[in-house]
Amino acid sequence: MQRINLIFVCPFFFFYILYLMQKNNKERLPRPGVVSSSSVASARKSRKKALSVVMDNGLVNVTLSVPEGMVTGIQYNGIANLLEERNKENDRGYWDIVWNLPEAHGNIFDKLAATSLNVVLEDENGIELSFTRTYDDSIYETQLSLNIDKRFILLRGYPGFYTYGIFERLEGWPDINVYQGRTVFKLQEKLFEYMAVSDERQRIMPTADDRARGQILDYPEAVLLTNPANTFLRGEVDDKYQYSSDNKDNRVHGWICPDPPTGFWMITPSNEFKTGGPVKQDLTSHVGPTTLSMYFSTHYAGEPLALTFRDGEPWRKVFGPVFVYLNTLQENDTEPLSLWADAKEQMLIETESWPYSFPLSEDYSFDYQRGSASGRLLIQDSYISERLITGNSACVGLAAPGDAGSWQTENKAYQFWAVADSEGYFLIKNVRPGNYSLYAWVPGYIGDYKYDFYVNIRPGNRITLGALTYNPPRNGPTLWEIGIPDRTAIEFFVPEPSPRLMNQLYSVNQAEKFRQYGLWDRYSELYPSEDLVFTVGVNNYQTDWFFAHVNRNVGNKTYVPTTWQIAFDLDNIDFFGTYMLQIALASANEAELQVRINNPDEEAPYFTTGTIGKDNAIARHGIHGLYRLYSLEIPGSQLLFGRNIIYLTQSRGSSPWRGIMYDYVRLEGPPEYT
Known part of the structure; x- marks a missing residue:
């Protein structure tokens, strides 16, 4: 195997690309040297035979497969490869998309292996590589009908690299559904053991082997650690969804290797290219050790967030750049956790630098x-x-x-x-x-x-x-209200988890204890035979209103619908006026909310949402999904002097995760009500 070196020499800095060319003979590797522009051109012509390309700025060395554009190695801080070398080369650092054809039943997981490499820029200040794949309509049934352009940028003096992608559909291309797009990095498990998602959410993590020895719970992502290598973790639940974040909060996350002290961080300087707005939730880092940049997905939202392309719809969008930041301790600093503080500072620098001035795609907006x-x-x-x-x-x-x-x-x-x-x-x-x-x-x-x-x-x-x-929705004066209209259920009662299904992180961090596993079954334990009754003026929503309206577990994995009651007194009724019941939902998952007024046995509900939602926020430890608001007009003739009861039934049973989360409930009187 022969190595051809391209080196650019400038004061105090050198920058080079290494092309590894496949040869039958095994010649001794030549020493690096300065090459002419004609040699550069010659090397580019031979790229189809290349095995890999290496970017190096003296601080970090990044190896990518050619022409696929998979990140196979990252050398930094004396570590030969930060990525897990036990994984195949296409399973260390990559872009991927989950998609299918409209008529298909299963999904296709595509790691977006490119077919061509183009060196967009190479000079003394940096380099930009473009790995592309062009859609071939002759084999569309087995190929994603998108043009893919994956870009990688290494700059002078930067301990890390940028990546961004341009996805394109041309008019007339076949219909497809696209469910997820992301960038993934899988780090060396023996090195990276400490994960940080926020100031409050960081800890020593279990390993993939710990999970393999554990007990799978109600779904594969959730595992009870029964025999972890670190005995401190025994008896805890690990679930990647416990580390999700809203887009607005997902600016930096990653891992720390204690020896040698090394940080690997995913920095997102802008959310402009993410879908679903600032409060859309998605994954961050999790056991692997794995670090993600999620650009779009159906997590915590369901089908409404799937990208559906019909009738030959064209489309083009830039995702990123995001910054893979690497750091180590400064002189005289001995605390590895200071790497998290430094990563947050770098995140602020990147955010203030947005939009970047260096990406060279014509689709990027300066x-x-x-x-x-x-x-x-x-x-x-x-x-x-x-x-x-x-x-x-x-x-x-x-x-x-x-x-x-x-x-x-x-x-x-x-x-x-x-x-x-x-x-x-x-x-x-x-x-x-x-x-x-x-x-x-x-x-x-x-x-x-x-x-x-x-x-x-x-x-x-x-x-x-x-x-x-x-002018927010309003019909008349507030007679009573439950909760705070903030689009989440965070203010309601979140129970302690089962002692055998805990994540110690959220036992300490009580503000986010809704991320504990199995809270849906705590409702059945607290209300084993009769459902929640909330009396206005007596009960407190912070302690007496369960955070999720879920089904009751009656044994043998059987879950039945539940009906909650809101009891309130009226001393004055306008029988000819119209009252308004405002019901704001923070989440819904394959649920149906039925409302009855003063008659729980009436066969037809006064109001029903029909089946709504696939947020799955209950199972995935979210405190909200998609926001929904229902404004129900109630004639005064439906109400009674004295005690009234509104019955709220979540009528879809059979599953522990079919249910809703309320954001806020308010009863308004008629406009002139006194």
Whole structure:
């Protein structure tokens, strides 16, 4: 095997690419040397026979297979390969997509092996490689009908590398469904044992072998560790979904090797290319040790987040770049955990540098090509205040045109979000050119806001929208309310887990104990024969309203529907007026919510949602999925003087995970009710 070296020499820095060329003879490897431009051209012509390409900037060395574009090795800090060499070369660092044809029953897992390599740039400041695969319509039944361009960038002086991808469909191509797209890195298990997802969620993790020796619980991802190598972990549950995060919180996560002290981090400087908006949840890092960058998936949302292409729909989108950051301890620093603090600092640097100036794809949008939109969001609710209320902490964003709230299931375009200050002022920066709708939602208020006009962003535009007024759904004065309208069930009662099904991390971190395994069955233990009854003015939603309306386990893995009651008293009724019951759901999974008023035995419910949702947030330890709001008009004639009861039935049984999470429930009187 012969190695051809391309070296570029400049003051205080060298940068080179190594092409490993397959030869029958086994000549001694030549020493690196400076080559001419003609040699460079000659090497490029031979790339089809190459086995791998190596990028090295003196700090990090990255090896990729040719032409597939799989990351097979990462050399850093004296470690020959950070990636797990026991895995096959296409199972260490890769992009992948899960997809199928509309008429197919099973899914196809495609690691996006490329068929061609192009060196886009190579100079003293860095290099960009492009691994491409072009769709061939002659074999479409077995090939993903997308053009794939995977890019890798190594810059001078940077301890890490960037990766981004461009996916393209041309008009007329076959229909497909695409469910997941991501970048995956699988690290050496013997080196990386400590995982960090946030300040509160970090710990020594079990190994894949620990899981293999454990007991699989209700689904394969959840394993009870019965005989781990680290006895401290015995009796704990490991489940990758326990480490999910909202897009807005998923900026940096990864692993620490204690000896030699080395950090491997996935940094996401922007969420503009992710689907489902800022509160869409997805995976981060988990046992493997595995680090992910999830660009889109159906997790915590279901089919609405699948990318469905029909009738030859064209499409093109850039995902990333994301930054794989590597770090080690500074001089005189002996604490490996300081690598997490350094990774967070680097995340802030990357975020402030967005959009990057160095990607060379013509589809990437630079800062001078982008615009911004600013304004102020105010709330008008005369039943709370006669004056306009500032949209404190409102989440305001630009996304593809659609109905109010449609951003949470939008999955093909870009989204740009900002959080308003305490006075409701917002600035949405770095927006790619295009035509958008402006959306918002405000903590403390139900519903979704949509601006009446489109926002057309052009390069260099700084659009000032002025004061915008949101009128949240409201029929009359609040008679009573349960919960806080924040799109999650976090404020409700989350029980302690079964002592034999705990993750110690969330025993310490009580704020996120909803991530414990098996909480759905705790309802049956707390309410073994009679369901939850909540009496307004007596009970407290923080202690008396279970966080998820789930089925009851009656034994032998049999789950039956449950009916909750809201009891309240009315001393004054407007029999000719219209009352309004506002029910905001934080999640639903193959559920049906039926509402009955003062008559639990009435065969036809007063209202039903029908079957809704495939969020699966109950099983996957999420405290929310997709947001839904139902406004039910109730004639005063349906109500009684004195005690009234609203019956809430989740009517779909048979599964522990069929259920809903309430965000907020409110009964409003008629407009003139006193």
